[in-house]
Amino acid sequence: xxxxxxxxxxxxxxxxxxxxxxxxxxxxxxxxxxxxxxxxxxxxxxxxxxxxxxxxxxxxxxxxxxxxxxxxxxxxxxxxxxxxxxxxxxxxxxxxxxxxxxxxxxxxxxxxxxxxxxxxxxxxxxxxxxxxxxxxxxxxxxxxxxxxxxxxxxxxxxxxxxxxxxxxxxxxxxxxxxxxxxxxxxxxxxxxxxxxxxxxxxxxxxxxxxxxxxxxxxxxxxxxxxxxxxxxxxxxxxxxxxxxxxxxxxxxxxxxxxxxxxxxxxxxxxxxxxxxxxxxxxxxxxxxxxxxxxxxxxxxxxxxxxxxxxxxxxxxxxxxxxxxxxxxxxxxxxxxxxxxxxxxxxxxxxxxxxxxxxxxxxxxxxxxxx
Numbered sequence: 001x002x003x004x005x006x007x008x009x010x011x012x013x014x015x016x017x018x019x020x021x022x023x024x025x026x027x028x029x030x031x032x033x034x035x036x037x038x039x040x041x042x043x044x045x046x047x048x049x050x051x052x053x054x055x056x057x058x059x060x061x062x063x064x065x066x067x068x069x070x071x072x073x074x075x076x077x078x079x080x081x082x083x084x085x086x087x088x089x090x091x092x093x094x095x096x097x098x099x100x101x102x103x104x105x106x107x108x109x110x111x112x113x114x115x116x117x118x119x120x121x122x123x124x125x126x127x128x129x130x131x132x133x134x135x136x137x138x139x140x141x142x143x144x145x146x147x148x149x150x151x152x153x154x155x156x157x158x159x160x161x162x163x164x165x166x167x168x169x170x171x172x173x174x175x176x177x178x179x180x181x182x183x184x185x186x187x188x189x190x191x192x193x194x195x196x197x198x199x200x201x202x203x204x205x206x207x208x209x210x211x212x213x214x215x216x217x218x219x220x221x222x223x224x225x226x227x228x229x230x231x232x233x234x235x236x237x238x239x240x241x242x243x244x245x246x247x248x249x250x251x252x253x254x255x256x257x258x259x260x261x262x263x264x265x266x267x268x269x270x271x272x273x274x275x276x277x278x279x280x281x282x283x284x285x286x287x288x289x290x291x292x293x294x295x296x297x298x299x300x301x302x303x304x305x306x307x308x309x310x311x312x313x314x315x316x317x318x319x320x321x322x323x324x325x326x327x328x329x330x331x332x333x334x335x336x337x338x339x340x341x342x343x344x345x346x347x348x349x350x351x352x353x354x355x356x357x358x359x360x361x362x363x364x365x366x367x368x369x370x
Contacts (some may be wrong), residue, residue, distance in 0.1 A: 088221040091212050095225050097196060099232040103263035103291055105198040112192060112223070115185040115213040121177035123216040125167070125184045130175035136163035184216050194225055199294030202229035202237060235263065240302040241290040245270065252278045252309045262289065270305060280309040 008015050011025040095108060117123040124131055137143050143161045148154050160166040167182070176182045194206060204227050212221030229237065236242040241263075247256060255274035259267050268289060272278050283306055290301030317325060326332075 086218050088212050088215050088218045090221040090224055092224045092226060094228045095194060096228050096230060098230055099235055099237060100263050101196050102200050102202075102227070102229060102237065103198065105297070106196045108194045108196065110192045110194055110225070112190045113187055114190045114211070114223075115215070116188045117214045117216060118177060118180035118184055118186045120179035121184070123184045124177070125169065125180065125182035126171040126175040126177050130171050132170050134161060134164035134168055134170045136170075137161035137168065139168045141166045141168040185214060192223065192225075196227065197294065198292040198297040200227060201294075202227060234261075237291060238304075240285075240304045243303060243305045244308060245305050246308050246310055247278065249309060249311050252280075252307070278307050278309065280307065282307045 005015055008017070011017075011022065013021055013025050017025070091112075091114070093110065093112065095110060097106070097108075100106075118125075121127075133139050134141075141161055141164065142158050143163075145157045145159070146154050147157055161168075164170050169182075171182045177184075180186050190211070192208060192211070196206075206225040206227070208223040208225070210220045211223040214220050234243060243260070245258065245260075247258070251272070255272045255276060256270075257272075258270045260270055261267055268286070270284070270286070283304060286303040286305065288300045289303035293299045293301060
C-alpha cells in the first residue's frame, strides 16, 4: 500500500496506474508545469524511484535515495520532453562494398565490439542493496574545487568525481561485481549480418535499431552502417550507370561492335552501324542495362556511354595515301583570302610572329601556322 499519493494526484491517475497511463497523463500537463516544479513524472516513470516514493514519500526522494539521479538539467529536460526514456549514442561504422555488390545485392557479416548490461549483477555494479549515493559528489557525478589564483580572486573548477568515477554512486570494494567491477556493463562481440539490397548507393545508411551500446537507465542507441563503394575499373555509378568507351577514328566513321561485360557477368554488345558517325563526346543511352532501382529490383535504370574518339598519330599515312583519303572525305570548305591574311603570312616569314622570344613560353600547346 502506498504511503503518499501527491504525485499521483497531480497527474490525475491512480496509484496502480500503468507506465503508459502515467506518460499519457504527464504529456497533458507538460506545458502547464515546469519540470523543476513538477518532478512527479521524473520520479514515477523510474521503477526504482517510484518504489522509493511509495514507501517513503517525497522526503525519501529529497534525501538522495534515488540512486544518483540525473547527471545534468539537460537529462531532466530529455526525460520530460524527449518522449520517454533517454537513448544512448548511435555507433557509426563504414562498410566497404564493390559496385557489383550494389548491382547484384550481397550479404556481409560484420564483427563488432559492443557494451552490454552485466548479467552477473544485472546492471547494478555490485550486490543487491550495496549501491549508495557517492559520499563525495552526492550524486551529480561532478565535483567542484575552488582554486585561489590571487588575492581576492578564486577559480571554480568542475571535474568528474574521482571517488565514483562519474557514476554518482559508491559501492564498497568488497561488494563490487567481480565481472564488471561496478561498471555495470561488459564488452561483448557482436556479429551483424548486413544485407545490401540491389540498387543501394554509395553513402547509403543501413540502421540496426537498438543494437548500440547498452547502459543502465538508457535505451540502447542504433548501429548505423554506411556503405563505402570502392572505385570500379570500368563503370561509375551516377544517376545512371556510366561508362566511358574509347573508339578509334575508323570505328567512329565506319561503325563498330564492342562487347561490354556487365556487373552480373553477362555480355552486351554496343553497336554503331556503318555510316552512323560517332563524334567525340557523343552520348548513347542503353535502356535497362543500368543499376537496379532500389526496392524495385526487377527494374533497372539506364547505361550511359560517353564515347572518346582516338585520332591516329602524326605520319600514320604517306602523302599519296592522304590524297586518296581526302578524296573519300567530304570536301573541305574553301577559304577566301583577305589582305589581313597576307599581312599575317608576311610577318611570319619575316620572323615577327613574336615580339620577343623571352616572352614566348617554351613547350605546351603548339601554335598553328598557315
